[in-house]
Amino acid sequence: MDLSTIRHPVAEDSKAVDALILRRLQSDVVLINQIGHYIVNSGGKRLRPLCVLLAARACGYDGDRHIDLAAVVEFIHTSTLLHDDVVDGSELRRNRETANVVWGNDASVLVGDFLYSRAFEMMVEVGSMRVMEVLAHATNRIAEGEVLQLLNERDPDTSETRYMEVITRKTATLFEAGSRLGAVLANSSPTVEAAAASYGLNLGIAFQLIDDALDYSVDNAEWGKNIGDDLEEGKPTLPVIRAMEVGTPAQQALLRNAIEHGGRDQIDAVIQAIASTDAIAYTAQLAKTHVMRAQEALKVLPASAATDALALMANFAISRTH
Secondary structure, eight states: OOOOHHGGGGGHHHHHHHHOOOOOOOSSSHHHHHHHHHHHHHHHHHHHHHHHHHHHHHHOOOSSHHHHHHHHHHHHHHHHHHHHHHHHOOOEEETTOOOOHHHHHHHHHHHHHHHHHHHHHHHHHHOOOHHHHHHHHHHHHHHHHHHHHHHHTTTTTTTTHHHHHHHHHHHHHHHHHHHHHHHTTTTTTHHHHHHHHHHHHHHHHHHHHHHHHHHHSOOOHHHHTTHHHHHEEEEEEEEHHHHHSSOHHHHHHHHHHHHHHHHTHHHHHHHHHHHTHHHHHHHHHHHHHHHHHHHHHTTTSOOOOHHHHHHHHHHHHHHHOO
16 A cells, blocks of 8 residues: 555645654754754655644644644654663664664764653644643653563563553553644544544554564565564564464474574564464454544544544555565
8 A cells, every 4th residue: 555645645744744844853963963853854645734634624724734743753762762772782783784883883873862751842833732742752662672681681481461551651642642643633522532542552462463473474675673682682573472372382482592692683483483383373453453443533533534544544454465
């Protein structure tokens, strides 16, 4: 599915967001400009800001503050990417070297901090206490998710429940906040706001589930990052958790060892073990379940081209190959 079809109802809004992002990236500190532009222009899908734009229009908003909030959401997301890559020691993202490889960990963390603070500057300019409340809560939840993920590292006994708690906070929260903000800007009823938030939450969960499935099922060139990155970092994602539940004793021992010690030394054997079980299909089916919940939530929103685009975006989350 072509993302341009999904963006069509807010095509001009999307262009305005891109222009605003470039303007607000500017700093008289040259290194901030270099790293900020490097990661913002690295080919991301910008689904989170798209949630803000489409949800706002779907809920009947006709102003332009959704442009600012879409850029805010993208800055928060970009900041988390910079911090994540340092924490994870990642070397490749979107088929490019990560900023921490190019400029070092210190610079990446500090520019991530700049993007966070710039996001909060911009949200204050919107002048809505409710907007600040939503985004402050979201960033706090994301940080909690990061810490929970850290606690799960190298732990082969991590359960599906613990894994789902991590991705709900770490990934889905920002999708949820973005969709909720669209409804908040439109002064929607509590019912519509809750539906928009439910859509974003379930979309975000489905998106991350497919991400984790793809980590063991596509090649490096298509995926844009190193296959098995999560395993190298000792992160037990759902495909591995499921394979450990249903695999043979030998496969369970292999996967347990891989989680405890990390590394890609046995990545081929791990991928084979996962492929021999229903782990990928199980993960994909759970993603489909959350997409169905997202689609159900959209029934509360008024019918419009923007609402149709939100439905298409939910389908895109599970049909993509990278």
